[in-house]
Amino acid sequence: MTLRYAILGLLASEPASGLDLVRRFQKSAGFAWFAYHSQIYPELARCLQEGLIEEIGTGPRGKRVYRTTQRGRAAVQVWLRETEPDRVVRNDASLRSFFTWLLEPDEAEAFYRSEANYHGNMLRELEQLKASLGPDPPANPADASSRLTLELGLRLARVRMDWATWAADQTARQLPVSRQRKLQSVTTERRRGA
């Protein structure tokens, strides 16, 4: 049922069409939830039928814009108040890290570097998003919540990037002898002098 409340919650702060929601799930809310359009359209239809949202206008190419009704808002509040967050985590990239010992050290290092790179890009995107946001302190309450949550996205991206860089460095240090010598020509020479 989380998808339903994701939609109702998003449409409560700003009216949107199905594709608009896809875009919000891809960027601003992407670090918290994601859904395909094939899932969103049927859910919108169900919510509309149940009076949780209403169609408030149409746009160019058959675009239909929705907004959450009072009933829909109440439904989100009940969900927030009376249910515990689902704590199940499934993160493919985190899982892969458990299995890097099955790779050659240089492959493992490359994996961690690519992780760092991915989250570095993510971080930049979220920083741009933050910069493009309205005034601080925010004008409306929804913006305040968005700001708080965006801060989480930023912190998560940063911690994943830093961790992956650290893991890559750790992995690099235990490379086979052939590659370790190249590093020693710079570092060990000094150690010998001491």
Next chain:
Amino acid sequence: MTLRYAILGLLASEPASGLDLVRRFQKSAGFAWFAYHSQIYPELARCLQEGLIEEIGTGPRGKRVYRTTQRGRAAVQVWLRETEPDRVVRNDASLRSFFTWLLEPDEAEAFYRSEANYHGNMLRELEQLKASLGPDPPANPADASSRLTLELGLRLARVRMDWATWAADQTARQLPVSRQRKLQSVTTERRRGA
């Protein structure tokens, strides 16, 4: 297909039964992946049939212990090398944070405190896990990967706990006038003096 590789990867470092895997998905690997036993048993049967794992022994109550075969190991390596990690994120608690503006300020604060509490507990559990781990530097390569990945779990739990505490404090500062006065009796009095 990620579940399959999760199982193959785990059984490559240490043989286990179906329920053993459930336990590993609940604690040590819980911040990366989760699966129910009802998903694990059929997958084990399929992997066994395809020669990706083998049964290496039995235990007390009909317990069947499996280990990943060379073919299974190769399959994990191909997966790691040739496929990109699935980047889709779905986090119920993160999503809820977007919608806290629909709650009373004290309810929103309570939500963030409860988040901080949850991740504080998680952090303690992972720290215990770390303490219970083998020697550092690790004896076998799988342990090295586990250590790296556990460090990610620790950092994620810490960042979520700190963020939630910060968000709760932020929310507390914007409480309705009635409760703000109680704080003012302590803080604003001083400001007036300056």
Next chain:
DNA sequence: GCATTCATGTAAAAGGTTACATGATTGG
């Protein structure tokens, strides 16, 4: 005019959750 993008929708397949079912061992 015609390719691209925007926009909505449906269908089938895969994956995940909840519920049901059963038997063996252990601990009190």
Next chain:
DNA sequence: CCAATCATGTAACCTTTTACATGAATGC
């Protein structure tokens, strides 16, 4: 001996993913 726990398995249901389908507007 009997309740609780360990252990495996299956079935129905729900959610998510991938694929198919179509039309309207825009930009060149």
